[in-house]
Amino acid sequence: MSNKNRIVAWTIVATAVAAIAPVAAMMWLSRQAVAQAEHERLARYAESVIARAAHSFDETQRSLKSLSPLLLLPCSDEHIAQMRLISVNSRSIEEMGYYEHGQLKCTSWDSSVGARRRRQAEPVFTTADGVEVALDQRSFVADGPTMLSIQYGAHSALVHRLRFVDVVLEKGVHVVLARNGFGPVAQYGGPVAAGVAEHALDGLGRQDVDGFFISTVSRDGWTAAAIVDGDHVLEEMTGQQRWFLPVGILLGIGLVMLVLRVSQARLSPLADLQLAVKKKEFIVHYQPIIEMASGRCIGAEALLRWRRPDGSIVRPDFFIALAEESGLILPLTDLVVDTVVREMRDTLRQDRALHIAINVAAQDMKTGRILEVVSQALAGSDIRPEQLWMEATERGCMDIASASLTLARAREMGHSMALDDFGTGYSNLQYLQGLPMDALKIDKSFVSTIGTGAATSAVIDHIIAMAKSLKLYIVAEGVETLEQAAYLAERGVDFAQGWLFSRPLPVEEFVAFYCATLADYGSGPEIIRGPQPASTDSPAALDA
Numbered sequence: 001m002s003n004k005n006r007i008v009a010w011t012i013v014a015t016a017v018a019a020i021a022p023v024a025a026m027m028w029l030s031r032q033a034v035a036q037a038e039h040e041r042l043a044r045y046a047e048s049v050i051a052r053a054a055h056s057f058d059e060t061q062r063s064l065k066s067l068s069p070l071l072l073l074p075c076s077d078e079h080i081a082q083m084r085l086i087s088v089n090s091r092s093i094e095e096m097g098y099y100e101h102g103q104l105k106c107t108s109w110d111s112s113v114g115a116r117r118r119r120q121a122e123p124v125f126t127t128a129d130g131v132e133v134a135l136d137q138r139s140f141v142a143d144g145p146t147m148l149s150i151q152y153g154a155h156s157a158l159v160h161r162l163r164f165v166d167v168v169l170e171k172g173v174h175v176v177l178a179r180n181g182f183g184p185v186a187q188y189g190g191p192v193a194a195g196v197a198e199h200a201l202d203g204l205g206r207q208d209v210d211g212f213f214i215s216t217v218s219r220d221g222w223t224a225a226a227i228v229d230g231d232h233v234l235e236e237m238t239g240q241q242r243w244f245l246p247v248g249i250l251l252g253i254g255l256v257m258l259v260l261r262v263s264q265a266r267l268s269p270l271a272d273l274q275l276a277v278k279k280k281e282f283i284v285h286y287q288p289i290i291e292m293a294s295g296r297c298i299g300a301e302a303l304l305r306w307r308r309p310d311g312s313i314v315r316p317d318f319f320i321a322l323a324e325e326s327g328l329i330l331p332l333t334d335l336v337v338d339t340v341v342r343e344m345r346d347t348l349r350q351d352r353a354l355h356i357a358i359n360v361a362a363q364d365m366k367t368g369r370i371l372e373v374v375s376q377a378l379a380g381s382d383i384r385p386e387q388l389w390m391e392a393t394e395r396g397c398m399d400i401a402s403a404s405l406t407l408a409r410a411r412e413m414g415h416s417m418a419l420d421d422f423g424t425g426y427s428n429l430q431y432l433q434g435l436p437m438d439a440l441k442i443d444k445s446f447v448s449t450i451g452t453g454a455a456t457s458a459v460i461d462h463i464i465a466m467a468k469s470l471k472l473y474i475v476a477e478g479v480e481t482l483e484q485a486a487y488l489a490e491r492g493v494d495f496a497q498g499w500l501f502s503r504p505l506p507v508e509e510f511v512a513f514y515c516a517t518l519a520d521y522g523s524g525p526e527i528i529r530g531p532q533p534a535s536t537d538s539p540a541a542l543d544a
């Protein structure tokens with residue numbers, strides 16, 4: 001998959017995630033918030049149920065204990081009146097009964113039970129101070145739901161189970177109470193699914209079972225749980241979502257915009273170039289430089305090519321300007337220097353007359369950084385500094401003071417310096433005089449006017465004359481026809497470069513080209529010497 005396709009795929013996925021994730025996250029957060037608030041509310045209900053149960057039980061046992069020991073005649077009017085008074089005044093106790101030898105003798109309603117005689121119930125649990133609790137006791141006088149019988153000594157108090165849990169509940173809330181070590185005592189409130197109430201008493205704290213929210217609390221021998229069903233929670237959720245959803249949507253919009261900006265930046269030519277530099281997708285081609293007088297190949301210009309992963313080649317016109325603007329030209333220059341040293345080392349060592357010219361960016365001309373890069377690359381390579389030329393454009397030499405310094409230092413190190421694309425900028429004679437140069441390259445735009453009769457065709461003669469007056473060697477670029485070559489040779493142009501001789505070639509093809517011209521014309525003397533004197537009028541570096 002190409003880088004572009006990868007970014008597009010990434011953008012699609014990231015946009016979908018950016019749009020959905022915040023909304024989903026906000027919905028999840030809102031659910032969490034509702035659940036948290038709900039469990040806190042339920043825990044408060046469970047607490048109040050325990051308080052209610054403890055209160056009912058305490059009140060009942062206090063009342064029972066107040067009758068013991070019995071100081072009145074059992075089942076006397078006074079005794080019955082006292083039991084009735086307790087039943088009426090107590091919020092929990094419905095009826096009271098008095099037993100003799102385990103048999104009901106009288107109740108808070110009457111002194112004689114007659115046919116309603118019954119035995120005191122078997123307790124299911126007994127507290128530490130002797131209070132017993134029995135289940136499912138019918139009323140002494142009426143029909144109705146069974147009650148708990150709380151017994152102490154000869155007295156029993158009948159208490160509705162509801163009295164242990166009847167706290168004020170909001171709609172949908174269900175509470176359940178158990179006596180620890182015994183089991184469920186009572187439940188009350190909205191409907192719950194079968195088994196949920198029992199399950200609620202199994203654990204403690206916050207629980208979620210089958211869509212029911214449960215909070216269970218245990219204290220003072222009682223365990224109480226409050227339960228609310230999912231529908232109720234969802235009703236609450238819609239309320240919360242009113243706040244969370246817009247926040248999620250806004251976040252989603254923000255994230256989507258961010259993703260689009262990032263992918264736009266990653267799809268930009270600069271991001272493309274950055275990635276290519278990182279992945280070293282660059283190669284160097286070599287365009288032969290021909291000595292006009294002999295026809296020999298005396299060197300080559302190293303030209304950068306961007307080879308994309310699909311194998312297509314991008315010419316430097318499309319990326320050099322961007323690389324210079326963004327500073328990426330520096331690693332690219334390093335790459336060219338390293339590649340030239342690696343690829344051309346053997347050939348350069350075999351023929352000391354051969355040179356390779358590299359292009360130096362404006363930034364490097366200004367700072368002189370290139371000199372350090374080159375000297376490091378050449379160290380131990382056995383390539384002579386004279387075999388590495390540097391080409392600077394007029395643009396790179398606009399800051400004459402710093403450019404002069406770099407040029408002078410380069411020449412001291414033994415490199416020859418050429419001014420590239422001459423005539424395309426704002427240079428004039430004075431400007432040229434201020435720069436310690438060895439050679440001047442005539443831009444192809446002037447070469448292409450030769451023989452055309454165009455008004456500008458005379459300019460090339462002036463450039464040649466100017467270079468000669470400054471004693472600079474002349475390299476003509478973009479020579480495409482025999483006519484152009486003959487014209488330039490006639491006017492004493494030293495070297496030429498162009499499609500007439502060869503296009504820029506991959507290293508193997510360049511070496512083959514060079515070997516072929518070597519066979520035809522033989523090798524020349526070592527025409528490049530250094531270090532050069534830093535004077536402007538003596539381009540002795542290129543003396544043949």
Ligand SMILES: Nc1nc2c(ncn2[C@@H]2O[C@@H]3COP(=O)(O)O[C@H]4[C@@H](O)[C@H](n5cnc6c(=O)[nH]c(N)nc65)O[C@@H]4COP(=O)(O)O[C@H]3[C@H]2O)c(=O)[nH]1
Pocket residue numbers: 287302303304315316317320329333336359360361420421444477478479480497498499500504
């Ligand atoms: N029409 C025509 N064109 C010819 C002919 N002979 C050579 N050329 C082209 O002319 C350009 C010469 O390079 P340049 O003036 O240094 O101009 C170079 C140079 O300024 C820059 N460049 C290339 N490689 C590098 C590099 O490694 N570093 C830096 N800083 N700039 C580079 O990119 C420019 C363009 O390079 P290329 O596209 O390789 O274009 C090259 C070359 O392919 C011909 O007969 N006819």
